[in-house]
Amino acid sequence: MTLSQDLSSEVPVLDVRNLCTRFFTEAGVGKAVEDLSLCLRRGEILGLVGESGSGKTVAGFSLMGLIDPPGRVVSGQVLFEGVDLTALNERALRKLRGNRIAMIFQDPMMTLNPVLTIGTQMIETLRAHRRISRAEAWSRARDGLARVGIAAPEERLAAYPHQLSGGMRQRVAIAIALLNEPSLIIADEPTTALDVTIQAQILAEVQRLCRETGTALIWVTHDLAVVSGLADRIAVMYAGRLVEEGRTEAIIEQPLHPYTRGLIASVPSRNLRGERLRQIPGMTPSLMSLPEGCAFAPRCDRASEACRARAPVMETPASGRMVRCFHPLTAPEDRS
Amino acid sequence: MNVHSPAEQTDLLSIDALSKRFERQPGLIARAGALVGHPPDRRAVQALSDITLSVRRGEVMGLVGESGCGKSTLGRIVAGITTPSSGAVRFSRSGRAAPGGAQMIFQDPFASLNPRKRVRDIIGEAPVFHGLTTRREMTAYVARYMELCGIDPELQDRFPHQFSGGQRQRIGIARALAVEPDFLVCDECVASLDVSIQAQVLNLFMELREKLNLTYLFISHDLSVIEHISDRIAVMYLGRIVETGPTEELVRNPRHPYTRALLDEMPVVSAAPRAFQPIRGEIPSPLSPPPGCHFHPRCPRAEAICTTNQPGLASVGPQHRCACHFATTES
Structure with missing residues (x-):
């Protein structure tokens, strides 16, 4: 985390500006991502947190240019090391993907090719982006597996x-993502399908590798508990919009958005054993029919007429914090 | 705290030396292979071995463990869906037996509701069958249970796909309750829900327990959920119970290295980056579990004895039992 502070002057790895992704379906237009702005520095880990239908996965896919019709990035910029990815053609994007930007998905069984050996897939990834011999690619692949803590890497290849x-x-998926030493990894729910003890192993590896290699990481997840222990910063999404963003300790200790507060409070370990859990009433709105104004207003105990009339914009009330709310929580007594 | 120390300390459920083996039936090719001298694969999954457990009336027993530990198999045997290979499951009911007996609530509210039936029939069919209501009075009967579970009774004519995941889980709960059970087996029933919805459903479980004097066997991989809702916890690893005790005692004073690891690695909302210190190794395949203590290849305390002798559950405190050779010696 000191790394990001030292290097605050350099060009950010990723600078997303007002990104909007919409899905044009027969049933109407789904505003999956609205006005998303993010900034990520070298070696920084950002947790992108949201519940199902919050648009967090679409956001991750939009950054990589992986949105298929009927979806489309309709506006905004994705500046990766200063280059706008939304302006690049498919050929140029292919050169970046798997090379400078890598992605890790939730289910590695779906992303690894079942009829090719691990070794073949790793060597392919390497040789697609650089001119190296098969033997050299093989030894790099072996080192890659060893780096993520896989015993007997030769056999695994x-x-x-x-x-x-x-x-x-x-682990293999992570090793493949790291092969070409990318400057950015987007990981979409990578430990959700894993058991607790295995999840802890993966988290430990990822945390170490990001520190060592200086790779920036976006960890997309529904699980605030997992990401709070891993990320330097947390961005919370609700109904397609970023509602709050800031340093992890600030977000957890003093959430400004009522939704963030509700999310943290409803985690069982934040509640007294056997007591009623604090819950957020209602449910998440459909992205096809978002309410007028703030999308959280129907579930929010602080909502006023203004919230129902128009949507709040992202504001910066405290240094380094951003919140999209007309009535952000301020004093500690508000957070009871 | 609503830890019930029920005046009636009677065991509602007692499980005695329960084991379950899943054996592969040799297929045509395997049998043909046997004729020409290829012995068939005789490996069997020992899903549960020698489980002894009791649940008191009005209590929430939490069952926690990772994939392949047998927690779901145990739940299905208790609910009467699967038969055990050996051992016994006994419900002791004094007076009028509950018509529904033990009911099960499943993990996936999308797969466990018939997509072609209306909510009224999903909830009402079983009670009509059991004679708890009649077809004519079914609408009112179903409405009562929908209200109890926080679903608008007006929506009886809808189909499952018209509801969200959280609402469907409530329908699943209403269906289970409609036959007036006194025991509920909840198998990972909040695992597929979002955190804010999960809190709503967990609160519903706690309310229902008060209102209907229910007893739960609550199965989850998520120790934070189990810790929140349970009065007692049983930790399972590869088909065996490795530790069991009252929640407070077990969480504060875990004796088994596996329980300790689960507690240490439980994701908690923390304000600072954590130093993850995971236990090494993978969960072994239940097809070929390691000899002795199943946990020894991953255990930081393992010694020679652990590789050969299987430790039995021994008392380490009031109601607190642990299956570890070193449970009584301080680490």
Whole structure:
């Protein structure tokens, strides 16, 4: 975390400005991502947190230019090391993906090719982006597996994905993502399908690798508890919009947005055992029919006429904090 | 705290030396192979071995463990969906037996509701069958249970796909309650829900327990959920119970290295980056579990004895039992 402070003057790895992604379906227009702005520095870990339907996965895919019709990035910029990805053609994007930007998905069984060995897939990833010999690619692939804590990497290179356990497959996916030493990794719910003890192993590896290699990481997840222990900063999404963003300790200790507060308070470990859990009433709105004004207003105990009439914009009330709310929480007594 | 120390300390459920083996039936090719001298794969999954557990009336027993530990199999045997290979499951009901007996609430509210039936029939069919209501009075009967579970009774004519995940789980709960059970097996029933919805459903479980004097076997991989809702906890690893005790005692004073690891690695909302210190190794395949204590290949305290001798559950405190050779010696 000191790394990001030291290097605050340099060009950010990723600078997203007012990104909007919409899905044009027969049932109407789905505003999956609205007015998303993010900034990520070298070696920084950002947790992008949201519940199902909050647009967090679409946001991650939009950054990579992976949105398929009927979806489309309709406006905004994704500046990756100063280059606007939304302006690049497919050919140029392919050069970046798997090379400078890598992605890790929730289910590695779906992303690894079941009929190719791990080694073949790793060598392919390497040789797609640089001119190296097969032998050199092989030894790099072996080192890559060893780096993510896989024992007996030579044997694993000859194995097929189905021969590995879920945790091991996810390690392979991470090793592949790291192969070309990317400056940005987008990880979409990468530990959700894993058991607690295996999840902890993966988190430990990822945390170490990001510190060592200076790779910036966006960790997309629904699980605030997982990401709070990992990320330097947290961005909270609700109904397609970023509602709050800031340093992890600030977000957790003093959330400004009522939704963030509700999310933190409803985690069982934040409640007294056996007591009623603090819950957020109602449910998340459909992205196809968002309410007028603030999308959280129908579930919010602080909502006023203004909230229902127009949508708040992202503001910066405190240094380094951003919140999209007309009535942000301020004093500690507000957070009871 | 609403830890019930029920005046009636009777066991509602007692599980005695329960084991379950899943054996592979040799298929045509395997049998043909046997004829030409290829012995068939005789490996069997020992899903549960020698489980002894009791649940008192009005209590929430939390069952926690990772994939393949047998917690769901145990839940299904208790609910009467699967038969055990050996051992016994006994419900002791004094007076009028609950018509519904033990009911189960499933993990996936999308797969466990018939998509072609209306909510009224999903909830009402079983009670009509059991004679708790009649077809004519079904609408009112179903409405009562929908209200109890926080679903608008006006929506009886809808189909499951017209509801959100949280609402569907409430329908699943209403269906289970409609046959007036006294025991509920909840298998990962909040795992697929978002945090804010999960809190709503957990609160519903706690309310229902008060209102209907229910007893739960609450199964989850998520220790934070189990810790919140349970009066007692049983920790399982590869088909065996490795530790069991009252929640407070078990969480504050875990004796088994596996329980300790689960507690240490439980994701908690923290304001600062954590130093993850995971236990090493993978969960072994239940097809070929390691000898002795199943946990020894991953255990930081393992010694020679652990590789050969299986530790039994031994008392380490009031109601607190642990299956570890070193449970009584301080670490």
